[in-house]
Amino acid sequence: MISFGVGVVIPAAGSGERFGGSTPKQYYKILGKPLFLYAVDRFASFPWVKKIALVVDNIDKVNAILQETGFSHIQKIKLVKGESTRHRSIRAGLQELEKLSIEDLKVVVVHDGVRPLIPTSLVIQLCDAANVHGAAGAVRPLISTVLSTSADQFLDASLDRSTHVASETPQAFQFSVLTSAYCKCTQDELDHGTECLQLVLRHMGIRAKLITGPEDLWKITLKKDLYTAVSCIREINNDVCIISSEETSAVKMLEENLISKVAVVKRVVGVLDSSQYHDNKQKTFNTVILFHMHEINQDEQLLDFAALLNTEKQGLIIHIIDNAKIDGMQSMSVYNLHRSGRTMAHHYEKLHKGVVVIHCVNANEDQQLVDLVITLIQADPTTFTGQTFFFF
Incomplete structure (x- = not known):
């Protein structure tokens, strides 16, 4: 069990361009519950999680959803206004956690709001590894071969799948490590970057411990992913x-x-x-x-x-x-x-x-x-x- 305080930043302010439609995917209801609430519920249930910075596009809308659904851990949630990019939104969440000056907050977890399945054992492993090594991230083996292409869309090289993995969330960091890395970010990184593990490697010199997670760490990106999510969530909730x-x-x-x-x-x-x-x-x-x-x-x-x-x-x-x-x-x-x-x-x-x-x-x-x-x-x-x- 975790013996130190953990904070969580959940970026859920995206527009979901690849998902399509007028409603951002984090608000789509799965089994009667908005998608983003699955991640929030899960982290809020952990007793060692002290505070969750939920970064959203519309604070009033999300606050109304939390009230309507009778969310039982409202005291753990801090709603934060999202910014124009993923890195800027995560930084905004970290800054809110800093302002709260939470006692014994050693590790912060970053997790996408559109990844509803969160294995408890994996989160514990990541937090423990981050506390020891400075950073830790969940990964999965590559399914497809990754190709490197030229500007005019011709093949340059094919990557060896055995030496590469897919980066997933959750990711965990020593709180001071991640906040320091964001303080050193360039404007270009804030505007175009997406990988927190790379930030702490580049700016803090910390090589993250990588932990292979289960196959249900996938992210809902396209509408077809909703059907998989419904089936998986129904399974894990069925006693x-x-x-x-x-x-x-x-x-x-x-x-x-x-x-x-x-x-x-x-x-x-x-x-x-x-x-x-x-x-x-x-x-x-x-x-x-x-x-x-x-x-x-x-x-x-x-x-x-x-x-x-x-x-x-x-x-x-x-x-x-x-x-x-x-x-x-x-x-x-x-x-x-x-x-x-x-x-x-x-x-x-x-x-x-x-x-x-x-x-x-x-x-x-x-x-x-x-x-x-x-x-x-x-x-x-x-x-x-x-x-x-x-x-x-």
Whole structure:
């Protein structure tokens, strides 16, 4: 754990020319939340982060967003007016942190506001390395070969990918090192430069420690990147509980397939003791999958597992009914089964959950069932709520 104070500068004042459209990309909503808030939320949750200089194009607009979303760490945020270039905006954020004279502030982290995924372990590694070496940066292996071209667009040389890496954020620096480097910047560097690690190398003589980060350090640059962001954010926010009265091949297969696709998977086999969840000390889940060996009593089911649900996150309640083992479905029309599913969806609205009911008539379609459940979990919970599916 970090034992010293850390400040953060998040530049989020860009116009997003490559992204296109009239709305800067940092304000685009992903799963109902402005993009820049994912980075802000993450850093604000770290207890050793003392202050975040959030550099934006419109302070009033961002302040209103923070108020409307009920941002819980508002005391950690200092809104700073962005300037004309990336380096000038970062310098403005650093200057605000300097004015605050924060006690024990040894390291400052710079992170782009349009990079929503921030691994905790990587941030800790970078801060520790910066505290020892003066600077540290996250990198990734190059995917494409980089070519050097002439002014008239003819090939001059091809770089060896094995000796080059892609610079990413977050980056971390001793606070005094980065502020001193910006004090020595030329006007040309402030106007055209983008790389903080290069600044401390050029002006302070400090070679940054480079740490290879995971593949999800990418930056949202083009509109197509939003689709990847939605999928990745939904995965890291999805905590799933599978409940079944007995062990089955479908339950085991579902758990195995979900492990790599969601943040948490818990499997409960047997009678659920929901009383243990009422003290709020147990893990809660935004998605719950129930395997039924009998028809659903809606009121009882709500009481049985409502305490497991994280009602602050959207998610799904998926009821899987094994009709191959029961006779309940034979007495109901398809219309009544659909109506029953929609009624349950209405009941769960107050818990911010969608509801899907799956009736399995053929007991030998485990993989198809697993594939369907995973598709439902990865989709927007509002897309399929109230729907009833049948496996014959």
